[in-house]
Amino acid sequence: MLNKGVTLWFTGLSGSGKTTIARAIERRLKASGCRVEILDGDIVRTNLSKGLTFSKEDRDINIRRVGFVANLLSRNGVIVMVAAISPYREIRDEVRSMTENFMEVYVNAPLEVCESRDVKGLYAKARAGTIKGFTGIDDPYEEPLDADVTCYTALESVEESAAKVVAQMESLGLVPVVQSVNGRQ
Ligand code: ADP
Numbered sequence: 001m002l003n004k005g006v007t008l009w010f011t012g013l014s015g016s017g018k019t020t021i022a023r024a025i026e027r028r029l030k031a032s033g034c035r036v037e038i039l040d041g042d043i044v045r046t047n048l049s050k051g052l053t054f055s056k057e058d059r060d061i062n063i064r065r066v067g068f069v070a071n072l073l074s075r076n077g078v079i080v081m082v083a084a085i086s087p088y089r090e091i092r093d094e095v096r097s098m099t100e101n102f103m104e105v106y107v108n109a110p111l112e113v114c115e116s117r118d119v120k121g122l123y124a125k126a127r128a129g130t131i132k133g134f135t136g137i138d139d140p141y142e143e144p145l146d147a148d149v150t151c152y153t154a155l156e157s158v159e160e161s162a163a164k165v166v167a168q169m170e171s172l173g174l175v176p177v178v179q180s181v182n183g184r185q
Pocket residue numbers: 012013014015016017018019020021083107117119152153154155156157158161
């Protein structure tokens with residue numbers, strides 16, 4: 001059985017684990033023969049949305065573009081994983097309303113945890129004032145009110161978070177249920 005197209009929208013603070021979990025899911029799904037694409041916010045901003053700033057207006061334009069591409073792919077049978085901070089609830093809901101199969105995944109970790117990880121060194125720059133308008137520091141993050149799945153990455157392993165998302169996809173019939181060789185998901 002083939003997978004259905006779906007957009008998995010990972011939202012959360014920088015360093016919360018969106019990309020890491022999306023990559024883990026990608027490995028699982030590709031191993032089961034699913035068609036998968038990842039639209040990573042950091043990469044999108046170097047091409048599709050190159051030149052956009054981090055003002056609310058530009059962030060919204062960026063999210064609309066990503067949502068547009070995700071919708072094109074997912075309606076053609078691709079599992080699209082978007083990993084983008086996407087801090088504003090209204091634009092996330094707008095994208096949800098224009099996308100046929102849409103799952104919102106809230107990648108939740110306390111700011112202190114994200115900041116201590118500081119994967120890209122951006123929190124240090126934001127604290128030093130070198131970067132302005134950084135989400136969580138001097139720009140808002142609006143939590144999802146009704147996410148389809150919430151991953152608590154300060155409490156769960158990457159594989160546990162990935163398994164939760166895949167289980168939800170399976171229960172919605174978006175991917176076939178596949179047991180791995182050792183019987184665990
Ligand atoms: P984001 O895409 O949200 O900015 P990244 O995935 O780039 O975040 O970075 C998250 C960091 O947190 C990675 O270094 C990852 O290894 C680490 N990490 C630790 N525990 C987890 C977890 N349970 N889930 C996801 N990432 C985790």
